[in-house]
Amino acid sequence: MTLSKPAKKPKGRAAISTAIAPVEYAQRLLLAIILGYFFTVEVSGLADLLLTSTLARSEAAALSAMIAFLLYTFVILWAFADRSLLRLWIVIPGGGLLCYGLSRFLAMDGVV
Amino acid sequence: MLHSLRTSLTWLHTWSGLLLGSILFAVFWMGTLSVFDREIDRWMMPETRHVLPSHDISMDAISESVAAIVPVETSRWQFTMPSAREPIVRVYYQDEEEFHRIHLDPDTLKVVEGRDTLGATGFIFPFHYSLMLRWNMLGYWIVGLAAMAMLVLLVSGVIIHKKIFLDFFTFRSRNKLSRSSLDLHNLTGVLGLPFHFLITLSGLIIFISIYLPGVMDRTYRGDATEFSSEAFGNYIQVPAGEAGGELVSLDSLRQRAEAKWGGSKVYFTRIWNPNDANATVEMRRNREDAVPLNLDLIAFDGDSGNIYSIHKSGPVMTAQRWIAGFHFIQFDHWTLRWIYFVLGLFGCILIGSGFVIWIETRRKQHELEGKISSRIVEGLAVASITGVIIATLAFFVANRLLPAGAGLMHIGRAELEVWIFFIVWAGTAIHAGLRNKTNLLAWIEQCRGIVCLSLLAVILNWLTTGDHLLTSLSQGFWAIVGMDIMLLLGAMTSLFVTHKLSQGMTNRASAQVKTDITPTPGSLGTEARA
Structure with a gap:
């Protein structure tokens, strides 16, 4: 999972071949598409809950859902752009779980 | 590990384009036609002219x-x-x-x-966002995934681009196919970038409650009708x-x-x-x-x-409706309607040329190594580009040919038209698979198909309704005039492409004889990364 030093910078076709690190690409795909969606929904869901304190709930839901598409796009790209897989593994599923927990706590506590 | 931002995002760009390009093309193609859905309806439903x-x-x-x-x-x-x-x-x-x-x-x-028909408002438009796969909203989700891929493709395409400004003014039409299609990809990609990004994003935003039920659930606890009554009234x-x-x-x-x-x-x-x-x-x-x-x-x-x-509507929903309105273009503005149409076609060219780049940069290498993947992708590209166009034209032709009470077993006339669309599309896929053993042949033959079907559609419209171009012009049926002219323009473009491709095929055949199996350096590595 950690960053291994590339021995030599491959050129051309070789650089975009999956043959170099199929496991790594599989992880990044999982992080980007599935866990990225989970992360996006949880972050937007929490934003939705927090926004209901100032907006009508339909407005809060629409606003956080609209922004979610940009967030998801960003997460997918980031899952491929960041060199550190470890960081991705911490932030994407971890952040998603954190937001999920916070939403549950807020809902249970009756804050919103 | 990956070496740089560019290589990593190039991988993402290549694979998301390859895997979802077919669906993206179909969605862009149908969306582009939907800009003129009411006009196509008039053409397909002559009684309503x-x-x-x-x-x-x-x-x-x-x-x-x-x-x-x-x-x-x-x-x-x-x-x-x-x-x-x-x-x-x-x-x-x-x-x-x-x-x-x-x-x-x-x-x-x-x-x-x-005659019973779904027309463009009943088929082309819903196909654009649902692929007519209603089961469990499957089609909506596939289109949604393709739309996300489009956003990712657009952003990654900009990032991996080295000389975005310079390339924008470069078009080497007389150069190798891989070179000129790369230039075409860059040109349509950059010129249409703001439109393509916003039209895709707005398309996703229209369906917030479908794509993000998890967010809605947070405050609605699974009651979707409650949201639609509060937000949409x-x-x-x-x-x-x-x-x-x-x-x-x-x-x-x-x-x-x-x-x-x-x-x-x-x-x-x-x-x-x-x-x-x-x-x-x-x-x-x-x-x-x-x-x-x-x-x-x-x-x-x-x-x-x-x-x-x-x-x-509240302020956020008013903004959402502005974004949806930007996408739906229901407002009355003919200049913008045509600009949408042209930019939509740019999107189709962008996606299509992406396929061609993929194939052309690998073709020789694969031929040497005896790999068939570029052949498979070429077949896929043919079926999803010229194939979907042929299927659409077959849908128009079927609309003019099927008699009023036509039906087959339980299938009514309107459904029969849709069946013809899908059967012809499947047929083009089979054709592409069988005929692309010889380079470019599948493309050429399907382009010929487009020429014939477009001309046939115009002629059938004349024969079955009596409205040829001159009568529609003199009566001011602009919808019919537009449709006929677009079909004729399509036929001409296709004819030109057929001609160009045939030339290319002859050149390639003679080049093959001359160089035999020597690969040309530079034809592989550098371009693949673009």
Whole structure:
């Protein structure tokens, strides 16, 4: 999972071949598409809950859902752009779980 | 590990384009055609080629004429008032089985008898966002995934690009196919970038409640109807189960609604449970005069005419409706409509040239190594680019050829047209698979198919309706003129492409003889990364 030093910078076709690190690409795909969606929904869901304190709930839901598409796009790209897989593994599923927990706590506590 | 941002994002760009490019092309193609859906409808439904009457049409008269057709126990019926783009009254009603669509003549308000067809508003437009796969909303999700891929492709395409400004002014049309298609990819990609990004994003934003149920759930706890009534103002009155009195005059309701909206017209009216004590009349405000698909809606009690609810969207939903309106282009603006059409075609070229780059940069290498993947991708590309165009043209041709009562077993005429679309599409895929053993041959043959079918469509329109280009021009049927001219332009473009490709094939064959198997350096590595 950690960053291994590339021995030599491959050129051309070789650089975009999956043959170099199929496991790594599989992880990044999982992080980007599935866990990225989970992360996006949880972050937007929490934003939705927090926004209901100032907006009508339909407005809060629409606003956080609209922004979610940009967030998801960003997460997918980031899952491929960041060199550190470890960081991705911490932030994407971890952040998603954190937001999920916070939403549950807020809902249970009756804050919103 | 990956070496740089660029290589990593190039991988992402290549694979998401390769895997979802076919669907993206179909969605962009159908979306581009949907810009002119009402016009294509006029072409496919010749009975509805009317001139918009200048006098006001009475809604009560419409109601009277519809009451004779709609079953008494219907849960709802609805109609759209005639407009310049659709000069007939479009009526939908629900019976026990399904939702029916009929048209009323704007002058006589009698039902327009015609060949049963879904047309562009009933097939091309819904295909654009659902692929006609209604099961579990599967089609919506596939299109959503493709749309996300498009956003990722656009952003990653910009990041991996080294000289975005310089390349924008570069087009080497006479160079190698891989070079010129790369230039074409860059040109359409950069020129259309803002439009492509926003049209894709807005397409996703239209369906917030489908794609992000998890977010809605946070405050609605799984009650989706609650969200649509609060955000969209949908008003539903549960039927009382007992017969109601006479429906209140729709014209009087219209007057009151239009007065409330400062003179803006009612364009859509829906009657819920018309023969029930709890009948409800829903009226919606015209959307032709502004970008947002406004949510201005008034629900009246069908018996007394009292107002049940008036909806006006909140600030966020107004923004959402502006974004949706930008995508739907229901506002009246012909220049923008054409710009949308052209930029939509740019999107198609962008996606298509992406495929060609993938194939051309690997073809020689794969031939040397005896790999077949570039062949498979070429077959896929042929079927998803020229194939979907041929299938669409076959849909138009079938519309002109199938007789009025046509049907096959349980399949009605309108469905038969759709079946023909899918069967022809599958046929093009088989053809592409069989014929692409020889380079470019599948492309050439399918381009010839496009030429023939386009010309056939124009000729059939003339033969079956009597409207050739000159009569449509003199009568001012701009929708028909536009459709015919576009078909002819399509045929000409395709003919040109066929010619170019045949030249390319001959050149390649002779080059093959000369160099035999020596690969040309530079044809592989460098371009693949673009």
